[in-house]
Amino acid sequence: MDVVAIAKGDKLILRGLKFHGYHGVKPEERTLGQKFLVDVDAWLDLRQAGKSDCLSDTISYTDIYRIVEEIIEGPAQNLLESVAQRIASATFTKHPQISAIRVKVGKPHVTVPGSVDYLGIEILRYRSVDASN
Numbered sequence: 001m002d003v004v005a006i007a008k009g010d011k012l013i014l015r016g017l018k019f020h021g022y023h024g025v026k027p028e029e030r031t032l033g034q035k036f037l038v039d040v041d042a043w044l045d046l047r048q049a050g051k052s053d054c055l056s057d058t059i060s061y062t063d064i065y066r067i068v069e070e071i072i073e074g075p076a077q078n079l080l081e082s083v084a085q086r087i088a089s090a091t092f093t094k095h096p097q098i099s100a101i102r103v104k105v106g107k108p109h110v111t112v113p114g115s116v117d118y119l120g121i122e123i124l125r126y127r128s129v130d131a132s133n
Contacts, residue, residue, distance in 0.1 A: 010046035015039050019072035041102040080105045080121045088125045100126045
């Protein structure tokens with residue numbers, strides 16, 4: 001089922017965030033690191049911000065950017081699934097007005113026998129279902 005069909009309403013969109021990190025299971029990933037690409041969609045009600053034109057009625061993109069940056073550039077994880085889950089959990093913790101979040105994490109420089117833009121994962125989490133994050 002398409003994400004849009006499941007998570008409805010307004011959302012903040014962050015696309016193409018790029019950071020250097022040391023996530024992965026291969027020794028060279030842990031020592032040399034690599035670039036990671038991250039996309040985030042955060043669903044919340046943006047009506048008040050639309051009416052008031054005040055930053056205090058929404059969430060600054062910079063806040064979410066910093067969460068992603070801290071996790072990607074922080075302690076190494078074996079799996080992208082763990083990286084994405086940490087981003088989702090931290091975002092829910094810091095911003096209780098977010099009802100759902102989609103996090104996509106990609107590795108553009110992978111060793112595969114062909115040409116790819118990136119390989120990665122995408123998770124979708126809901127506050128009501130994932131109360132423990």
